[in-house]
């Protein structure tokens with residue numbers, strides 16, 4: 001049972017890169033290194049040696065630091081088999097249902113297509129931590145660049161089924177805008193309004209709103225709630241199929 005130390009590194013405009021350290025084995029992973037330099041700095045500061053590079057998907061703001069970090073450390077790059085051609089320096093190809101050890105910490109791989117077709121998430125059950133890239137955001141979800149609404153909804157439902165106390169470590173700080181959109185979909189959700197106030201307070205102090213608790217996402221994130229009647233009504237589709245409702249929410253958000 002290895003509980004990871006997790007550090008968050010804000011990079012570029014709004015990306016989050018994560019360092020995962022297993023004190024027992026001294027193994028250290030980076031998740032979605034958009035750039036190498038801030039990661040190197042933090043590793044040096046903590047006296048950690050990088051052993052694993054985990055990518056959720058192929059976009060450059062998630063893989064841009066792969067090669068420099070691999071060259072500097074010899075760390076192994078892990079990514080989706082389906083995206084092997086598009087993940088720089090990939091060593092280990094993984095797919096849905098795979099598990100592996102990061103030091104002594106168990107990682108489970110979930111396939112979550114939608115934002116891209118080969119998108120995966122890494123779940124570390126002993127640390128209650130989910131690294132979901134651009135699939136689920138705090139109060140939002142990723143754009144459908146490659147997949148369909150049906151695929152993304154199925155992916156989000158997989159994530160929704162994880163334990164209540166799961167912490168969602170997404171890859172971008174988009175929460176404030178997401179909250180404003182969410183309020184338009186579900187005006188009478190008191191918990192959503194309360195969360196929005198909390199988010200505004202955090203951001204006004206320059207604090208991150210990520211990670212967030214999955215239980216709270218279930219109650220306040222419209223993209224996890226396309227099967228809830230108040231959300232269906234909120235986008236003018238009472239009684240409609242969740243996939244249709246999800247697609248409509250996603251389209252409205254694209255234009256927001």
Ligand code: ZN
Pocket residue numbers: 057059062115134
């Ligand atoms: Zn992306």
Ligand code: FE
Pocket residue numbers: 059061062134171172
């Ligand atoms: Fe991204």
